[in-house]
Amino acid sequence: MSLVIAAAALPCGLLIGLLLGALGGGGSLLAIPALVYLLGQSPHEATAGALVVVAVGAVTGLACHARAGRIRWAAGAAFGTLGTAGTFLGSRWSATIGPTVLMTAFAGLMLTVAAALLIRIPRERGAQAAPLPLGDLARPQAPAGGHRPTRSLRPLRVAATASAVGLLTGFFGVGGGFVVVPALTLVLGLEMPVAIGTSLLVILINSATALATRAGTGPLDWPLLTGFAACAALGSYLGNRLTTRLPPQTLTTAFASLVTLLAVTMAAAAIPRL
Template identity: 30%
Template sequence: MEVFEILGYIGALLIGVVLGLIGGGGSILTVPVLVYLMYINPVTATAYSLFVVGISSLIGAFKNIQKGLVDLKTAIVFSIPAFIAVYATRKYLVPAIPEHLFNIGDLAVTKNIGIMVFFAIIMLMASISMIRGRSENGDDDDTEVQYNFPFIILEGVVVGVLTGIVGAGGGFLIIPALVIFAKLPMKRAVATSLLIIAIKSLIGFLGDVQNQNIDWTFLLSFTALSVIGIFLGIWLSNFINDKHLKKSFGWFVLLMGIYILYKELFG
């Protein structure tokens, strides 16, 4: 087993640890780990990421359901347009992207480069969200849940398409939408987002099962390590301040996004 492959499996464990510690963000590491350490094609890596993210989020969602933190009605309203969008994106849009997109001077921007650059931009957006921190307003569990259906549906479609292209969960987009458009308290929004991420990621992955050959042995072993990492992260969360950790991780994601942009465009 090569050194980078060993680091890749360590990365799988780290993805789970981050998810267990701060309830999100770890999925943003999945594609870079698969592409740069496991040497997996970016299109395949985004597919595998959907499965890893989906299974990991599902475990977190079950834990939150047991605690009574998940708003199932909101999850269903948001998930339906999201999973339709992510499924259609993986089955039809991603395969339809041409292998050669355009040229920037002497640089030929291919489909793989385009996906990684787009992913890096999403990482930069996510990092800013984590560094700034989420507003703690609206944490009152007695707050009446209200629904702005047109905006919830529109946001669900947008998040679904983004998830389908880059293979990340999109929690940094979902959580503000649930707080603003469904008036959910922050704790319930965070908990509900994990169920939404799980549903749309796994259904999006179904679009890939029909288009790609899946290495199930590798994918299940990688996912199993992430799941172990989740439980390790949950245990570690008893000893670590999650707000400080989230900001530190945000800076790490920012640097990673900049690195990917540099590597794909100038490396």
């Protein structure tokens, strides 16, 4: 790995980990354009490499949240396991898609996430709440006393949601935290800080499944990914600490703006080549 590539990879890895630790997701939305446009990888290489980076960042964030008691291990493991079939199908489907179509679809995903974040932010301003993860589009309100009512689980709904998250992870190589956190909140009824921590367990399971499915489909640049992932791990630790120092709306606004800029740039580059 040359010094020029390292200089580009390390700050990007740090930022990706920072988002994972602070917001419970979103890092992989930046990992793929960084790997493609800054580090010269093909879209298919980037979607596989992003899974490595996100998985390492998730492990670090998981350790931090576990020490604070913000993880529901059984719920996270069940949700992640239910999504493995979707992850497998998404990984296989992604391999059949042309690079230009894949990057155009990814730009569309980024714009969708950014729009959802920007719509949500005004509703959350002024709220005294725990750090909000990406994609929390309809946060349930706890009743007086701070306890959320017990939610009756619908197995089919849980399985369908988990499979959709897995499909997203497998196809795009993203951890899916921007979908996992609201799913854990709305479907399983977890409190927001616990949903953020538990989402990292789901991300880890989905990423590991997608990587196993892609094994043997092509080589990975391990020296590059090792440095990238090490910085993601450090960023995840710092992001976990950052959640207590900055308003969540500030982090979310900055991230949504960056994602919008990247998505427009990617679409402008990819669409003329379709």
